Amino acid sequence: MSIEIRDSPQFYLTAPSPCPYLQGKQERKVFTHLIGERATRLNDVLSHGGFRRSQTIAYRPACESCKACVSVRVPVADFVWNKSFRRTLRANQDVISDMRAATPTSEQYSTFRAYLDERHADGGMADMTVLDYAMMVEDSHVNTKLVEYRLRGDNLPLNRHGEGPLIGVSLTDVLADGLSMVYSFYEPEMTDRSIGTLMILDHIHRTQELGLPYLYLGYWVEGSRKMAYKGRFLPQERLGPNGWDRVEK
Structure with a gap:
């Protein structure tokens, strides 16, 4: 019997939803789980790449027609x-x-x-x-x-x-x-x-x-008063x- 060990994070894409920052826009996010012994190191790497953490999820915008969200x-x-x-x-x-x-x-x-x-x-x-x-x-x-x-x-x-x-x-x-x-x-x-x-x-x-x-x-969002x-x-x-x-x- 072979056992497959997966150390690489698995990424997922959310369905479109109304953007909370820019009226009339739709947002999508790519996310992965931050759990177990790898969580700290993974959070460091992903934060450097523009991800944010929410509980045990790391996410970043993946909108198809908008790049307004900029990591700062x-x-x-x-x-x-x-x-x-x-x-x-x-x-x-x-x-x-x-x-x-x-x-x-x-x-x-x-x-x-x-x-x-x-x-x-x-x-x-x-x-x-x-x-x-x-x-x-x-x-x-x-x-x-x-x-x-x-x-x-x-x-x-x-x-x-x-x-x-x-x-x-x-x-x-x-x-x-x-x-x-x-x-x-x-x-x-x-x-x-x-x-x-x-x-x-x-x-x-x-x-x-x-x-x-x-x-x-x-995220700093140009055009958003909330993030200005x-x-x-x-x-x-x-x-x-x-x-x-x-x-x-």
Whole structure:
């Protein structure tokens, strides 16, 4: 009897569905499973090739007539801390961040739920339950962390661990060549603080401290207001037909 051992990943193509970023467009994705001992190495390789992770799936766009989704990463050693970014840091001096194990909590889900209801009430994640959220966080075969952002200061309500109010969370993968921000959310009432920007700036600093070269931000989509913010973090590299192209402005 012969036994066939398949070490190569198997890739699949989804059926067309409405694009969440560009009105009137259809999207398709190519995907594979990230499971078992090979998951970490495979996730590293595929991330370098423009794939993103969602639980135990790695995927990337495979649209037939559109190439608008472009993978973006920041070479953190060269990142320019402009005046706008420095203002964001100054405005949030009372915010502390902590990278910890990928363990879901009801406190996180409350923030997640508020974020979805305010910013993505008609999106594909709108009906996610607390169990769905737990799966999003825990269902990973790679090195995944949570980065929590909390207020600090006198006269603030504290949780049972003595921590200040939670205002933002990032689900983050640690790759061989950088950090990858898988999914981030924050309290919608904190819009004036630019918490989304703060979380990216914090991840740039964390990547630098780890001695890793890149922060992966996912897809930048030209023409999409939802994704326009990613173009602000310069210089950056965008994945094209010939590899990663550097963009200075």
